[in-house]
Amino acid sequence: MTANIVVKCRNCRRNIIEDCENHLVNAHNLPRNKDHEVNCLSITEETNIFLNEENLPLWISNKIQEVNWSKGRLNCTECDARIGGFDFISGHKCECLENPLPPVHFIKSKVDLIKVKQ
Structure with missing residues (x-):
């Protein structure tokens, strides 16, 4: 059996991403x-x-294209709770100062990563 990882909104429990292995x-x-x-x-x-x-x-x-690849929030498509954001302008770096952070993120306290057996 293989396991797939699903991202769910912590507020409404809706699946945000079904198969997120290639996304994270x-x-x-x-x-x-x-x-x-x-x-x-x-x-x-x-x-x-x-x-x-x-x-x-x-x-x-x-959502990113709507704001011309600038900066914004990601909200759950079901309950509209804020679950993350994106920032293609600032170019923040990791605390180790080696690499710029990826511009798109979910907030860990707002989503759950669930392993689903197939």
Whole structure:
């Protein structure tokens, strides 16, 4: 059996992303798995879940395009709760000052990552 990771809104429990294995990255923009662990003590990594900007779900891409790839919030499509954001302007760096943070993120306290067996 394989396990798939689903991102759910913590407020309404709606699935935000069904199959997020290819969507999630760490604070250094590397795929989130054990092969790409980074020895960075970033607090940002503990509070945010970053998404690969080149492989975003359609609803997130549409939201980003609405504001011309600038800055904005991501809200649940069901209950409209704030679940994350994006910032293509500021170019914030990780606390280790090595890499710019990925511009699209979910707030860990607003979403749940659930492993679903297939």
